[in-house]
Every structure is written in C-alpha cells, then in structure tokens.
Amino acid sequence: MIPHKMKRLHYALAAFSLAASMSASAQDYPSKLIKIIVPFGAGGVADLTVRLVAQKMAESMKQPIIVENRPGAGGIVAADSVAKATPDGYTLLLISNGTAVSANLFKKLPYDTLKDFAPISTLGYFDLAVLVNKKLPVKTVAELIAYAKASPGKLSIGSINRGSTQNLAVELFTSMADIDALIVPYKGTPEVLTATTTGEINAAVEILGPALPQIKSGNFNAIAVTSSKRFVGLPNVPTVAESGLPNYQATSWNGLAAPARTPQPVIDRLNKEINAAVSSPELKARLLELGIVAQGGTPDGTRNLLAGDIAKWGAVIAKAKIDKQ
Known part of the structure; x- marks a missing residue:
C-alpha cells in the first residue's frame, strides 16, 4: 500500500476508535x-x-x-x-x-x-440595582438623570473595578442618559455599599443580592433594577427602562x-x-x-x-x- 494511503487509513482508524470510545463513555456518563x-x-x-x-x-x-x-x-x-x-x-x-x-x-x-x-x-x-444615598433629593431614574444634567460632573456614581459588570452597567447608563457623571472605582462591593450609605458617593450600580439586606433596612434607596423585568423580591422597585431610560438593560x-x-x-x-x-x-x-x-x-x-x-x-x-x- 502507498505510504500516504496507509497514513490516511491510520488516522481514520484512530478517529473511529476515539469516536467509538467517547460514544461508549457517553452512554455510561457519569x-x-x-x-x-x-x-x-x-x-x-x-x-x-x-x-x-x-x-x-x-x-x-x-x-x-x-x-x-x-x-x-x-x-x-x-x-x-x-x-x-x-x-x-x-x-x-x-x-x-x-x-x-x-x-x-x-x-x-x-x-x-x-x-x-x-x-x-x-x-x-441576577439583577443589578441603582442605589442612591438617602440624602440625595431623587426618587426615580428620571430625577437622577435630571439632577446630573443640572450640575454636569457633580453626580458621583460608584462601582467596582473598571471593566467589571457593575462598571460597564454604569458606563452604559451614563452613555444612554447622556450625562456627565464622576464614576468612582472601589475594590469591592462592600466598599461601594458603605460609600453609598455614608454619602461618600451619591449613587451606585451594584449586584442586587449583597445589597438586599441594606435596602430592606433602609441604609440607602433602591430606585431601579437594571433587568428587563422587575425583581420579584422587590416588586415595587421599577426597572431602569420603565422609569426614565427606555431600552436600558444590564443583567x-x-x-x-x-x-x-x-x-x-x-x-x-x-x-x-x-x-x-x-x-x-x-x-x-x-x-x-x-x-x-x-x-x-x-x-x-x-x-x-x-x-x-x-x-x-x-x-x-x-x-x-x-x-x-
């Protein structure tokens, strides 16, 4: 047999053997x-x-x-x-x-x-939530956008490291809302939540799960969630899309x-x-x-x-x- 044909046959047999072995393994899985x-x-x-x-x-x-x-x-x-x-x-x-x-x-x-x-x-x-310090005079996303536009560069929004889901959710928000805001980076979610509570920053976009206990205890206000539907655990909190920024979604x-x-x-x-x-x-x-x-x-x-x-x-x-x- 010609060498290159033998080589092709060898590869074909090897492939067939591997496929048969994997098929048998799949039947026994796991x-x-x-x-x-x-x-x-x-x-x-x-x-x-x-x-x-x-x-x-x-x-x-x-x-x-x-x-x-x-x-x-x-x-x-x-x-x-x-x-x-x-x-x-x-x-x-x-x-x-x-x-x-x-x-x-x-x-x-x-x-x-x-x-x-x-x-x-x-x-x-899992949703993210738009959180605001209790002293900030806004109750809705529309009011938050209006506040930012009234004083360009004054609104501070916290998130974790640049390029994170939270950070990109903020970038998407400021871009779609066409506002000039100061995006403040933090090492982790606990630091963001603490800064929102104390007023070190005006607002934040954070993962909802870790924030839930503090939302329910009233440490800060959750004015919206970032998904396409309301979170069932907070039925009275609207989505960003329905409360001032249509088509926004970050899930x-x-x-x-x-x-x-x-x-x-x-x-x-x-x-x-x-x-x-x-x-x-x-x-x-x-x-x-x-x-x-x-x-x-x-x-x-x-x-x-x-x-x-x-x-x-x-x-x-x-x-x-x-x-x-």
Whole structure:
C-alpha cells in the first residue's frame, strides 16, 4: 500500500476508535467525580449559585460534584484550564456575562471564547440595582438623570473595578442618559455599599443580592433594577427602562459550559440535570434569597446569550475607551 494511503487509513482508524470510545463513555456518563471550575473566589453570588445547583445535580446523578475556585486574570486562568481539559463532561466551567466581558478586555486570550467551549445551560440571572444615598433629593431614574444634567460632573456614581459588570452597567447608563457623571472605582462591593450609605458617593450600580439586606433596612434607596423585568423580591422597585431610560438593560447571569467536542449525549444529560435542579421550588426559593432568579435554558440559547453579550459589552467598552490589557 502507498505510504500516504496507509497514513490516511491510520488516522481514520484512530478517529473511529476515539469516536467509538467517547460514544461508549457517553452512554455510561457519569461514572466518576465531576469538577466545576469557578473563575471567582468562594462566597460570592456566582460561587454560591453553582454550589447549590451542583448539590442538586449530584443527588440526581448519584456522582460527587466538586467546585474548585480559580479566580484571577479576568477569569482566563479558569477558562483556559477547561478549554484544554479532556472533552468528556467531567470538567466544566462556570461561564457568565463576565466571560463575555473578558473576551473584549484582553488583547489576546489563550482560547476562543465561542469556539473552544460547548455551552450547556444557564443557571440563573441576577439583577443589578441603582442605589442612591438617602440624602440625595431623587426618587426615580428620571430625577437622577435630571439632577446630573443640572450640575454636569457633580453626580458621583460608584462601582467596582473598571471593566467589571457593575462598571460597564454604569458606563452604559451614563452613555444612554447622556450625562456627565464622576464614576468612582472601589475594590469591592462592600466598599461601594458603605460609600453609598455614608454619602461618600451619591449613587451606585451594584449586584442586587449583597445589597438586599441594606435596602430592606433602609441604609440607602433602591430606585431601579437594571433587568428587563422587575425583581420579584422587590416588586415595587421599577426597572431602569420603565422609569426614565427606555431600552436600558444590564443583567448578570451564570451558566455552565464544557470543553468543545464534548459528546452531545453528555451535553444533553447535563442540560437535563441543570434544568431539573433549577426548577426545584426549594432551590428557586433559596436562590431568590440571594437575589438570583433561577432559570435554565438550552445549549443553543446559552451560546446565543454569550455571543450577544460579547457584542453588547464590546461596544460599551469601545465607547468608554477602556484600554485592553
């Protein structure tokens, strides 16, 4: 046989053998521990969400699921480790709108955000809220915009580090409202909430979950949420879009993805388990306490959500002239 034909036959047989092996593995899935890599530190909203969902999934799949936190470098370390993992469904990645932001904030990534991952499902969505110091003479988004326009550059709005979801939500707000405001960066959410309470800043756009206890205790006022629908836990607080800035929306979300080329039967099984977990009334109630609306989805829907956020936040980053790292 001609050497190049033998080589082609060898590759074909190897590919067939690999496909057959993966198919057999998919039928037995899961047969061992599953690991979920989280690109954030322990104790945050994303971490708590995935741990609660993973616990439900583990009970149903009768296999242990562990959560490993690998924060740092805008989520690149965690994502790269999963992109290079064996595509067998035993190493998964927590993805989010932050994954989309990172695709725009870095000049070069060691992976392709859309090509190197197989999105499985969303886990839940969590709002951000527009918070104002109690002494600020505004009760609505329309009044906040009017206040800013009356004194350009005087309104101070806090958020965490430049390029974060909160920061981009503020950038989108000031851009759509066409206002000149001072955006003040802080190290973390606790510092933002404290500064809003004390009046160090006039307002803030922050993740709703950590702010809920202080909103309910009256430390500051929540004048709007940033999603397309009102948060069920604060039914009297309107959305930004319905209270002064039509078409504004900035929603955070979490989901799970596997390495690209993970067998479709494995993706389908994981999607089924995730949707069953987040449909549990008990889990829905627990996540709602954290400011999270539990909601699953399809692999294609999750991919479209990620791709849409890459385009949306890329435009915001470009308009805000945030330098790529």
